Amino acid sequence: METVGVGADTANSDTVSSTSNSFPIVRFLQAPVTTLFEYSGVLRPRSSNDIRESESLISHSRSHSSSDSGSSRGSSDGGNNEGEVSIRIIGDGEPEEEDGGDGGDTGVVGGDSVGGGGGEREVGDSSDVDGRSGAEGSNNTSSDSSNQQRYDLQQVSRWIEQILPFSLLLIIVFIRQHLQGFFVTIYVTAFMYKSNDILRKQTALKGERKLSVLVGYSIIFMLHVVGVYWWYQNDDLSYPLLMVPPKTIPPFWHAVFIIIVNDTMVRQAAMAFKLVLLMYYRNGRGHNFRRQGQMLTLVEYGLLLYRAFLPAPVWYRFFLNKEYGGLFSSFITGLYLTFKLTSLVEKVRSFYAALKALSRKEMHYGSYATLEQVSEAGDMCAICQEKMQAPILLCCNHIFCEDCVSEWFERERTCPLCRALVRPADIRSFGDGSTSLFFRLF
Structure with a gap:
């Protein structure tokens, strides 16, 4: 007979479920990554049974060793008594064993009653035992694999927890070393995002635009561009605008800073030019608004083409460093220029398609x-x-x-009523005044 501890398991599950609902603050401070894995459900939360698991394994192994030694002594004693029959009643979870002594017989009884007679024995059905052992083997295999996955995740989380504090210290030191460049990059990026939103709203107003508002925004955009280049006039920031490499070889992070600032300021100047186009097409209708969308698209694809060339002078100076050896620096520079030329083919095709659409007088839809x-x-x-x-x-x-x-048709290619395909998908339209927000670093 076996006894199942239902009350204890229910109490433990209730405790685990009640503790899993609340976020463990103390454990998060000790092991943040492991706690997040357990709270999100990737790892099974550890209970009090898991904590006492190592202690129970030690006592469990000791009890097994003592029982094995006792059984071995009993079997040796039984072997010395000739003519005796040893009968052992097995439960549901014990495997079936058959041992033969020197002069005795060993039988296994599969039920509660033992058959009469000196040598008669009832042997249990071996198929049931084999079925139970196969099920237990598959369960043990699945539990071993789940335990192995849990162990791997715990090791990864502990490794991350070990390097996380040092990584945060390195990030803080890096920000402190480049404090000015860090905040300037955030500022110009935020200003550019806001300018793009303003430009799209002014384009959507169409005939309701106010000329004073357009002039004011365009002046603010240009003053922002001039102010940034005036502030960094001694940092070789304006040379790449003319496709001229910097005078000195810039460090890596300084080269990235030059490219980001130039890329952002060029887009800012293009937004000011788009506002001038909105002034020109402010009072138009129908045909003029269609031409306005084509002009905004052409300006954007011309900007994308120019921005693709913009990082080349900076990386050319960075890779062409004679300190690494003339042959090595020349090889790396040649590879970069080759990759750059292959990436420019798509930009040239898009610009040509936008120019062709502008030169087409008739409507193609x-x-x-x-x-x-x-x-x-x-x-x-x-x-x-x-x-x-x-x-x-x-x-x-x-x-x-x-x-x-x-x-x-600046947004869709189908008819507003029947959804039939009307406009061919030649190039993406930027007729809403939007500007690409992705940086071109290479």
């Missing part, structure tokens, strides 16, 4: 509708819900205002 076509379709635009202005007939026979459909 429809034609102007006649009065009969407008009267048949109704004199109401489905986009703006007003009377049509310069109606455009699409290839799917739906008619919209030129102003409305031009704005629609």
Whole structure:
């Protein structure tokens, strides 16, 4: 008979579930990574049974060794008594054993009753024992694999916890050594993100833009660019703008700082130029707004092409360092220039496609509708819900205002009503005034 401890397990599970709901602050301060793994469910939270596991293993091994020695002594004594039969009743979890002595017989009884007679014995069914042993073997294998994974995760988390404090110290020292460059990079990046948001809002206003607001924003953008270059006029910051390498070989982090600042300031100046375009197309409708979107797209692809060239002078000076040897520095510089030229092919193709779209006079997604076509379709635009202005007939026979459909095709390539494919996906449009926010470091 076996006794199952239900009450103790229930109490332990309730304790674990109650403690897992609250975040362990003290344990997080001692082992942050392991605590986060356990709290997120990647690792099983450790309970009091896991903590006493090592102690129970020691006592368990001692009890097994004493029982094995006792059984060996009993078997040796039984072997000396000839003619005696040793009967052992096995439980559900014990394996079946058959030992034969020198002069005695050993039988296994599979039930509660023993058959009569001196030599008669009832042997339990071996198929049940084999089934139970196979199930126990598979369970042991799965538990061993889960324990191994838990052990590996614990080792990784402990390794991270060991290097984490030292890494934080290195980051603090690095920020302190480059404190000015660190905060300047954050400032110019935040200013550029805000400027991009302002430009997109002014582009969306279309005919409701105010000229004074556009002029004010463009002046602020240009003053910001001039102020940054005036502040760093002695740091070789303006030479790469003219595709001229710096005079001296810059350290690695200084080279990264030069590239980031130049890349951000060039985009800032392009935003000021886009505001000038918005001033020019402020009072236009229909055709002018379509040309405005094409011009903004052309400016953006020209900016992307120029920004692809911008890091080349800095890295050219950085790699061409004779201190590493003339042959090695020349080889590395040649590889970098080769990679750079191969990456410029896509930028040149995109700029050429934008220039080709601007030079195309006719619309490539429809034609102007006649009065009969407008009267048949109704004199109401489905986009703006007003009377049509310069109606455009699409290839799917739906008619919209030129102003409305031009704005629609800056974001979509399908008809607003039937979702039929109308505009070919040649290049991405930047007609909403947006600017690419990713840095070009290499």
